[in-house]
Amino acid sequence: MIDIKLVRDEPDRVRASQLARGEDPGIVDAILAADERRRSSLGEFESLRAEQKSVSKDVGALMGRFQKAKKAGDPDAAELEAAAHHARTKAAHLSERVKGLEAMAAEAETELTALLRKVGNVIIDGVPVGGEDDYVVLETVGTPRDFAAEGFEPRDHLELGELLGAIDMERGAKVGGARFYYLTGVGALLELALLNMAMAQATAAGFTAMITPTLARPEVMVGAGFMDAHAEEVYRLEADDLYLTGTSEVALAGYHADEIIDLSTGPKRYAGWSACYRREAGSHGKDTRGIIRVHQFHKVEMFSYCRPEDAEAEHQRLLDWEREMLAKIEVPYRIIDTAAGDLGGPAARKFDCEAWVPTQGRYRELTSTSNCTTYQARRLNTRERDPNGSGTRTVATLNGTLGTTRWLVAILENHQQPDGSVRVPEALRPFLGLDVLKPL
Template structure:
């Protein structure tokens, strides 16, 4: 949520910055108009309450003096009716004002490349050597299906498109990947959390998924409860409505969770494989920081995500997303994209974002500084990493011509010593 006081003070700045995110100037004008009406209604209400207090005092004085208070009583009733009418108007106004404010995205940092599309992202660095195959590399879905460790057809029979069964060493590989990620993040100072996987609508609002992205999630129990689209939601809402002790900042937390997304609007995109699923695992990193520390913490968080790929020896690059491509709540986002030989391109596996105080204002999460003043914390979030996409990259980057897949050295201990997935060892019940 943006600060209405700042919008009121410099509307031109907000019109200019938010135009780079597709917000029309008249949307700012509508918010300011509603804000002006709201303040006028509040002023009228306060004036009437003062008059009611005067009339009430007259009633009290008249009763003490044993005088007729009929006129003053009638005036109080009249004022109460007027206040109720104003309160009804104020409630209607505040609902509309709050709705329009909640749909305005965060202000982009001055270092974010300006574009209303993904074109124009800036590459910050490229890491790792892309493997040169002496055979035509296969897509991860072909590798997984040939080994028998990925079964999309039976998943479609049971649940529909964009679901998968992991089998045997495929399931073990997925588990090895996220256990490895969690262990690495804990070395970097994160506290592991197992959060709830179903959250209230208020939590979705707090992190910015609601109201704009309501159609992109799976709701249960009517409108109120939602299957989480990312662990960012329960992790970031952990301190909602609270004042965090300043001595605890910064707070680093991480969690592996299933994520559920309806992928509304993604028809025809990545219809095969593990890239765009309705259900997938992701390891999430979340930080709460002091305002002056958040930009340094963004770079550290990005490095935490990169560390995973470096240790898995998977080539990747880091880009800064454009104003039109980064998330609704972000002021700046660094994407980590890993190399997929089957597609001959980089694919996103992590988005690390600094949301400044945008989410904290929606959640009312603050800390008290050394001067005793309450301030909003800054929140950051990032994938560390999307597990299924990392598994897909392992299958493609570590594939062999005979269809087998080598296990990255860092994962061998998590695979109980298995160094290669073959048709012979992939799924035990099929190889008795």
């Protein structure tokens, strides 16, 4: 959730971010109006509540004086009783007005929160404007193989997977339906090797290894920003009011919810290994062959908590760790700066790393890293002690992928040989125990 102070202080910056995302900038004015109603109601509420407390004290004092006067037969007792009655009537009237203003303030607060939740994170300067096709290529690494020059037509990853006894889509569909699969034999071992290599790299870099829950409560899903524009992508267990997560980012974002964490020695970094689930709503007809777009997969995800002023530098570190992993699997890839309209709500900037897929003749996303600044942590109430000594402040969160099931697509296709065997990248061999994957 964006900071209401940012909307008040820099409304034009928020409007510009909305325009860059292709969203309605008019929501900024609606937020400011709701904020004004909330502040006005709260101000009047506080003023009347103070008056109510004062009148209530007067009632007590007058009643005490009346009781004494009545006991002593004082002729002023009747006048004191009338004054106490008047004060009680005024206090009751003020109480009703205070309750009404409190309800108005609460209603305005609810409206304001709902409006703020509709606004994506304010983008960082330099993020490309536009939609899915308006990205900017920042770097291209490696050169795609010329299979024609090598004298053979490349097989796609599914054909290779079937030859190797590594992928079984038919039985996956029999058990789970479309977009489910089995990784079998060397396929299962290859995924485990890849993810173990990712976890080994992460822990060597100082990340704390985590195996995370894959079910999350609604408030954690909302806090992480996964129930806004893309709620239709999420599987829900209605009977339990729980959600299957599409990334361990959700669980890692919720790990320090409602906590004050210590960042005095640097970022807190976690590497989460989990199964991930996505409905792939709206993807009918897209990537129906193979394991590029599936409902269930495994992933190792980096997640970092850091100070807001360090977030952009931390983002570059996460990208460098992704580069390191991509170098280990020896595939051509490029890095793109994702356009504002293609960012998820929590991200202020996102870099995608896309590997070359020979049989498709194009680059496909393997990994991404997002700087969510204080957007998630504000929703989840994750703070640190302000280094300046003035209370607490919201921290920044970032995430980045080190390996997923989809990486098998790039490995199989880019390292295939004419006989259908696949050369194992050198860095992966110690984790797999094989140099070459051979057809059955």
